Amino acid sequence: MNTLDQYGFTDRIGGLFSFHFPAPTVAEPARIVRADRGRVLAASRRGIVHIDGGTSLVTGDWVAIKPAGSVLGCLPRSSLLQRKRAYDPLSEAQVLGANIDLLGVVVPLDRPLSANRLERTLVAAWDSGAVPLVILTKADLSTRFDDVVAETVQRARGVEVYTTSAEDLDGLENLRGRIGAAQTLALLGPSGAGKSSLINALVGDRRQHTGTVRAGDGKGKHTTTARELVPLGDGSVVMDTPGLRGFALWDAETGLSEVFGDIEDLFDECRFRDCAHDPEPGCAVQAAVELGRLEERRWLSYRKMERELASLHRRQEVAEQRHHTRSFQRVARDAVLAKDHRNRLGKGR
Structure with a gap:
């Protein structure tokens, strides 16, 4: 080959x-x-x-x-993983990878599950155009294995979940079979989540550098400094990525609907079409929270991401208006200069 x-x-x-x-x-x-x-x-x-x-x-x-x-x-990209650049007032996108078939959201089992991080990353994964997977790593280090796996499956809401241990080589055969020939799997997760160790186990060789994590909080150093494709031997590849501290969303309405579709379905049940879903009469969302059908944490997570995207779009509109204004001013200025030039030529005759 x-x-x-x-x-x-x-x-x-x-x-x-x-x-x-x-x-x-x-x-x-x-x-x-x-x-x-x-x-x-x-x-x-x-x-x-x-x-x-x-x-x-x-x-x-x-x-x-x-x-x-x-x-x-x-070539035109079949999928595109991107996020909003951190601390970017101009609201530009940072492209992380292209032509990804499967996007593995890596969740380490040696630390408490961050439901908000999982949901946010799944929103970006769905929006990329790739098929998301959840990959649990470090199963050999977990003392709450069954509880964390069950909670992850519940949070992932229909997304396939694979449990792995790079140390014991557990779960790798199932994950390897899911990737398939000539497919591209990208791994996305925090530093110290075991992405590079997982790739080494899949390849069967020490291709990627790995580091240790702090025992206190499970945080690790950035052993991967750039996104890189690693071949698995049959035409399939894995994309290793640096650990991400946060993930600011970029135009992710489609992904938001995929992850929180059950919440958006409640909007049709509200008494008023313009319901703001705050404590007001006939709000189906608030009723679901009060009855325990909808977890309040999950509702607040959705609202936070919804506001984040709305704020992003407002900044994009302002930037676009400024661009149009500057373009118009440039055209008007050039027209004035051209007119003055023609007048000077006429007087010269």
């Missing part, structure tokens, strides 16, 4: 290249294996090559490269 095939190249991908870059275009297909601050590595039929991709390419992209190593173009 050549290098390109090891990174998920199939007849379908080949057909897309032929369609978007037809002969006599002199270019070959490649896949971005790692993109870090403008330093881009790509898998090609010639092996792993360095290319000049600037900052527009992300790990997982399929690209056409010229013999000299420059990029001719990029």
Whole structure:
């Protein structure tokens, strides 16, 4: 199997290249294996090559490269994992990976389950266009194994849950079978969650660097510093990602509805169509909370993400209005300058 095939190249991908870059275009297909601050590595039929991709390419992209190593173009992305950049007042998206088939939300069993983190990450996973999975790691270190697994299954609400131990090699066969040939699985989770250890166990070799976690709070160091594709041997690949402290959502209404669809279904049962779902007459949401049919924590988590997305859209609208205003001012200024220029030419005659 050549290098390109090891990174998920199939007849379908080949057909897309032929369609978007037809002969006599002199270019070959490649896949971005790692993109870090403008330093881009790509898998090609010639092996792993360095290319000049600037900052527009992300790990997982399929690209056409010229013999000299420059990029001719990029195939349309079938899926896109992104989040809002942290501390970014301009509300720009940070693209984390592309062309992902399965997105594994990694939840370590050696620490208390964060239901809010799990729900938020699942929202982003659904919105990416990939199929989300929940992967429980470090099963060998858990003293509350059954309780945490049961709670995770309940929180995941229909998403497949896989329990694994990289140390004991438990659960890896089931997860490996789920990935399938020529599929791309991306792992997303906090630092110290065991993502790199899981990849090493799946590969059967120490490919990724691993570190220790603090005993007090289970937090670990960032042993992975950039998103990178790791081949599993049959054309399938795993994308390792740096640990994320938080996940600010980006245009994730679709994912929000997937994770909290039961809550949004309650809106149709409210007495008033414009119900704000606060303590008011006939609110089906508040009634469900009072009767114990809806967990208040879960409702507050939904409201927080809903407000976050609404705030993001307001900032986007303001930025777009400013852009249009500046464009109009630029056109008006150029028109005045052109008129003055014509007047000066007329006086010169």
